[in-house]
Amino acid sequence: MNYLTYLSVWDKLNKSQQDTLINSAVNRKFKKGEILHNGSDDCTGLILIISGRLRAFTISEDGREITMYRLFERDICLFSASCIMNSIQFDITIAAEKNTEVLVIPSEIYKSIMEVSAPLANYTNEIMASRFSDVMWLIDQVMWKSFDKRLADFLLNEMSIEGTSTLKITHETIGNHLGNPREVVTRMLKYFVNEGLISLSRGTIEIIDKDGLEKIID
Numbered sequence: 001m002n003y004l005t006y007l008s009v010w011d012k013l014n015k016s017q018q019d020t021l022i023n024s025a026v027n028r029k030f031k032k033g034e035i036l037h038n039g040s041d042d043c044t045g046l047i048l049i050i051s052g053r054l055r056a057f058t059i060s061e062d063g064r065e066i067t068m069y070r071l072f073e074r075d076i077c078l079f080s081a082s083c084i085m086n087s088i089q090f091d092i093t094i095a096a097e098k099n100t101e102v103l104v105i106p107s108e109i110y111k112s113i114m115e116v117s118a119p120l121a122n123y124t125n126e127i128m129a130s131r132f133s134d135v136m137w138l139i140d141q142v143m144w145k146s147f148d149k150r151l152a153d154f155l156l157n158e159m160s161i162e163g164t165s166t167l168k169i170t171h172e173t174i175g176n177h178l179g180n181p182r183e184v185v186t187r188m189l190k191y192f193v194n195e196g197l198i199s200l201s202r203g204t205i206e207i208i209d210k211d212g213l214e215k216i217i218d
Helices: 015-024 079-084 107-114 118-144 147-162 171-178 182-194 210-217
Strands: 026-030 035-038 046-051 054-059 065-071 093-096 100-105 166-168 198-201 204-207
Touching: 015 107, 046 079, 054 171, 065 118, 065 171, 079 107, 100 107, 107 118, 118 147, 147 166, 147 171, 147 182, 147 204, 147 210, 171 182, 182 198
Parallel strands: none
Antiparallel strands: 026 100, 035 093, 046 100, 054 065, 054 093, 166 204, 198 204
16 A cells, blocks of 8 residues: 555655655554654654554653654654754654554655645645644643643543543653653542542553543633
């Protein structure tokens, strides 16, 4: 299967451009927890997710992580090829949240086609704008929303992604997503337990009262 057809502008590229992308793209597989891209000096290339899930995050000077956005099947990761964008650099690390298969398009190949293809250039700008929106949403969450609201929103989002109310996730992992120490996460989860919203067991969080979590967010 030609996974490059996941690109919405695929049919707007000419035959030569399509063949160039097909011949240069490399299929790669990553295990859960494996790093695909590490910082602005690492120009991995454009990443197209075939299956699995990726997490893009940044790391503070004191070593704390916070998730910028997540990528799912058919999503495009552009900032792993940030070297194709003049004066734009992002110290973002990208890791596999589960076993993941991707297609990697070399940065120089993608850039050479983007420079002569208006549809691909517009498509790239749309992706960039979407990711900036993700980052601005995150900044708004961190600056203006209390931690109980952010945690409730995260748990409900995880329930939607995983398709189950029983989440196999540690307090430390949640802290890495939200940019907070594990101890802060644990305290708030215990508060949710006392309120009858969730139950806790080792490495597992079960959501008992979805409506209650939604009320916290509202």
